[in-house]
Amino acid sequence: MKREIFERLVKWKNKPDGSRNVLMLKGARQVGKTWLLKELGEKCFEDYVYINLERYADTLTIFEETLDPHIIIEQLGLIFEKKIIPGKTLIILDEIQSVPRALLLLKFFKEEAPEYHVCCAGSLLGVRLHSGISYPTGCLETIYIRPLSFKEFLIASGKEENVKFIETASLEKLESMSFEHLEYLLREYMFIGGMPAAVQTWLDTKDYVEVKNILANIEDDYRSDFSKYTDAITSKKITEVWENISKQLSKENKKFIFGLIRNSARAKDYSLAI
Incomplete structure (x- = not known):
């Protein structure tokens, strides 16, 4: 890869x-x-x-x-x-x-x-x-080191011609073309993500369920790390923040509200956990 x-x-x-x-x-x-x-x-x-x-x-x-x-x-x-x-x-x-x-x-x-x-x-x-x-x-x-970029995902998928097109096409040419194929590949990348194990599983199986299982395992590994370097109370708060991030930031108001974690929660209660 x-x-x-x-x-x-x-x-x-x-x-x-x-x-x-x-x-x-x-x-x-x-x-x-x-x-x-x-x-x-x-x-x-x-x-x-x-x-x-x-x-x-x-x-x-x-x-x-x-x-x-x-x-x-x-x-x-x-x-x-x-x-x-x-x-x-x-x-x-x-x-x-x-x-x-x-x-x-x-x-x-x-x-x-x-x-x-x-x-x-x-x-x-x-x-x-x-x-x-x-x-x-x-x-x-x-x-x-970060997860695979969209370009790296395309190369891993054997779509080098799409990378070359994106890098070399003029603005005028880009404005005059339909991008349905590239949009499909981008949506595929956004679902699979750039974690190497998930990308490799997709390339090997083309099975979204298997990819989802890989991502779930990675998330479990992250959760297990929460308790490695902190006490039990802070680890619990880290988990609470983790579980709220996607739910809160998927809303139209992109502000993280501590009161939605639990009633009367304040920023200072979670500063160390964050």
Whole structure:
């Protein structure tokens, strides 16, 4: 699945060691951050080491024992049985919010081991709520990853001719033509959305019910995140706001009214949840 943002990742890879920061992909869950980093490793490097910090418990003690990037690289090579070679091996730290000290380590990768290509991804909400952890300002190149655009959706659907038409047709030509076909594709995109899993399911099955199930699963994953970094009361309020957003903003009056969440609710009651 082609992503236009991939070109920026390639440019990052080709920067000189001294001017290349650690790469940080930010974005909502399931927009394709992990896929993009693995794709970069497969297409632009001889090899890559992928570490999901939520799953690989064996790696967690490394970050607790030292912040020396060379020792950590050596240990990662032993754990994953790979030789990590500067310029040839991409190091991917996924779900970095799970290990706050790993975020702190990024500063030392930049300052003490700039010859290595290091990238990371994950929800920064959890990281920002961990007290005592310094954010590595000035050491990161941050790229925001979003769902597929309409153009990317068309390309994934094999409709490159429509993309070329949209990009090259003159205004006079556009004004004189009917757009029923493009309008149909746009409505299709608006229903399916740009989440990669939903788009891939649509391409594989052409089944709207299956797509709806995928989107429901993604929403469930978001809901489960609400309780990860907050207390029970705040998590409940986050859920209340979440359930009210679409209902309220679908009305003609596009103003979010806290009193519609529950009687006598006020903005200050939900400021932290928002």
